[in-house]
Amino acid sequence: MKTAFQTATADSPRTPLADQDHKLDILEHINDEHPEEVLAIAQAYGAPDAGAARLEDIFQEGCLLAVTRAETANGAADDATDSATDDAARSLFVPFALKGDLEENVLYLAYDALARQGKPLSGQHKQFFSVLGSQMLTPHMLRLHLQSTVPLPEDAPGHAWFFSLKTLERLPAKLPVARQRMSLIGQWFSRLLLWWLKRVSPQRREQVMLSFTKDQRYYTLRRARKSSADAPFADLAEVDVFLHRSADGAPTPGSRWASALRAGDVIFSQAQYHEHTEHLAQGQCVLIGDETALPTVAALLEGWRNPQPPVVFCITADAADQPYLADALLPAEARLHRISASGDVAAAVIAELARLPAIDAAWGALENNDAKAIRQHLRHARGLAGSRNRVKGYWRRKAAAEGAAEGDAGTEEA
Numbered sequence: 001m002k003t004a005f006q007t008a009t010a011d012s013p014r015t016p017l018a019d020q021d022h023k024l025d026i027l028e029h030i031n032d033e034h035p036e037e038v039l040a041i042a043q044a045y046g047a048p049d050a051g052a053a054r055l056e057d058i059f060q061e062g063c064l065l066a067v068t069r070a071e072t073a074n075g076a077a078d079d080a081t082d083s084a085t086d087d088a089a090r091s092l093f094v095p096f097a098l099k100g101d102l103e104e105n106v107l108y109l110a111y112d113a114l115a116r117q118g119k120p121l122s123g124q125h126k127q128f129f130s131v132l133g134s135q136m137l138t139p140h141m142l143r144l145h146l147q148s149t150v151p152l153p154e155d156a157p158g159h160a161w162f163f164s165l166k167t168l169e170r171l172p173a174k175l176p177v178a179r180q181r182m183s184l185i186g187q188w189f190s191r192l193l194l195w196w197l198k199r200v201s202p203q204r205r206e207q208v209m210l211s212f213t214k215d216q217r218y219y220t221l222r223r224a225r226k227s228s229a230d231a232p233f234a235d236l237a238e239v240d241v242f243l244h245r246s247a248d249g250a251p252t253p254g255s256r257w258a259s260a261l262r263a264g265d266v267i268f269s270q271a272q273y274h275e276h277t278e279h280l281a282q283g284q285c286v287l288i289g290d291e292t293a294l295p296t297v298a299a300l301l302e303g304w305r306n307p308q309p310p311v312v313f314c315i316t317a318d319a320a321d322q323p324y325l326a327d328a329l330l331p332a333e334a335r336l337h338r339i340s341a342s343g344d345v346a347a348a349v350i351a352e353l354a355r356l357p358a359i360d361a362a363w364g365a366l367e368n369n370d371a372k373a374i375r376q377h378l379r380h381a382r383g384l385a386g387s388r389n390r391v392k393g394y395w396r397r398k399a400a401a402e403g404a405a406e407g408d409a410g411t412e413e414a
Contacts, residue, residue, distance in 0.1 A: 012093045015060040017102075021376050023058050026102055028386050030055050032276060037110035042067045044113035045094045053092075058102060062095040063109070125272050127161065128171055129237065131265040134258075137240070138321040140291065142258055143222070144239040146267075151233035152224035157299035158275025160220045161239070165257040168266035216270060217254040220295040223302070240324075242291040275363070279387050281306055283360025288349060288374065290315040290341060292394045293365035294324055300363070301329045309334035311356060313349055315366060317341040346373035353377065361388045368393030 017023045030038060031054055042053035042065050051070030055063055066089040096105040097112065129146040137143050149171070153159050219241050224234040243255040251259065261267065275296060280287075287310050289297040297312065304310070312334060314325045322338050330336055339348050345366065350373065353359065359382045364374065375391040378384040 013061045017058060017060060025372065026058060027055055030106060032387055038065065040113040040117060041065065041094060041109050042092055044116045046092050062093055063106060065092040065094060067092045126268060126270055128266060128268045130171065131261050131263055131267060133263045134261060138324045139318060140243045140321050141324050142241045142243055144241060144258065144261060146237040146239055148235050148237060152235060152237050154224050154234045155303055156221065156274060157277055157303065158220065158296040160218045160273045161269035162216050162218050162271040163267060163269045165215045165217065165253055171266055218273060222295045222299060240295040276390060277363055279361045279390065280363055284308055284358045285310045286353065286359055286362040288313040288364030288366060288391060290366040291321060298325055298329055304331045312336045313339055315339045315341050315345055346370040349374055350377045359384065362391055364391040365394045368396045
């Protein structure tokens with residue numbers, strides 16, 4: 001049976017976006033980081049038998065997806081009578097539902113699609129940790145020593161957990177199982193929430209969405225190891241937390257929480273995130289990180305397998321935090337640029353990038369606007385696009401000044 005692509009109509013208005021760089025930023029980020037959400041949108045908005053989907057274009061009125069049917073066990077398309085053209089990727093235009101910016105509209109479509117399928121919008125991976133202790137590595141970098149009852153990822157630079165800023169007295173007697181579907185009450189609530197969000201102002205919508213993650217932060221795994229030689233899996237984690245301060249100098253909520261943790265406390269995460277770094281395996285690579293991304297940069301350097309040494313940018317607001325990325329971590333002949341965040345970070349990084357004879361791949365994470373400028377420079381000046389140019393924003397300068405954004409991984413995108 002041929003699938004009806006109900007939203008892909010020839011007369012659907014499709015007004016090109018004026019800011020093509022911004023569009024490319026969104027396209028590359030979503031296709032690289034959120035393929036499951038794109039597939040959910042396709043399945044919920046006209047292609048229920050989709051097996052793969054990719055965001056092809058974005059217009060003022062909606063987004064265009066390239067959708068491929070799911071295959072049967074013998075590898076043939078579900079509709080064996082269709083032509084080869086029918087089995088190829090098809091276009092599916094999905095109109096936006098909100099009067100808001102592009103990211104907000106795509107995010108809403110993803111949430112709505114997941115809710116229609118009865119899938120949880122968040123909290124799909126709850127994990128518990130016992131606090132063994134902590135130590136200050138530099139004036140603003142705190143290392144948490146944690147233990148887990150389930151296997152931890154080894155050799156996983158950029159792996160992070162979305163920690164709840166709460167403390168428990170003991171581990172639960174029964175560890176929760178990741179839920180693939182919501183309860184009927186949960187589905188009803190999600191649908192009601194999405195119906196309401198569509199009808200409120202963008203400002204109110206942003207307030208509500210931010211409230212869902214108000215007391216949660218992403219923090220990055222520096223390394224995992226076994227507690228003993230005969231341990232069945234890696235159960236010890238070192239999680240490095242950069243201690244932010246708000247504009248008035250007071251510690252931010254995440255910093256207060258991390259600093260107050262003591263041995264014996266139990267903490268938990270609601271989700272996990274993993275950076276894509278496989279593109280760094282060969283060629284001339286560039287690594288760029290401020291304090292929030294330095295745990296990932298350090299882990300990458302510690303396990304560097306690319307025969308060509310990287311060019312590294314270590315960005316800190318306080319020079320006393322620079323020793324976190326020790327010279328001894330660098331592979332032989334790697335170049336390290338230490339940059340102060342007190343100046344124009346993007347300009348300083350771009351000036352050094354312009355001097356490099358070749359750049360084949362980049363990974364970086366720092367303030368959102370700085371990341372955007374560097375990413376677009378690499379796109380236009382060096383032809384790096386998509387999965388070769390993974391430079392992203394981890395936080396926003398204005399939000400951090402207000403104490404609203406302080407996560408270390410995957411929390412923002414330009």
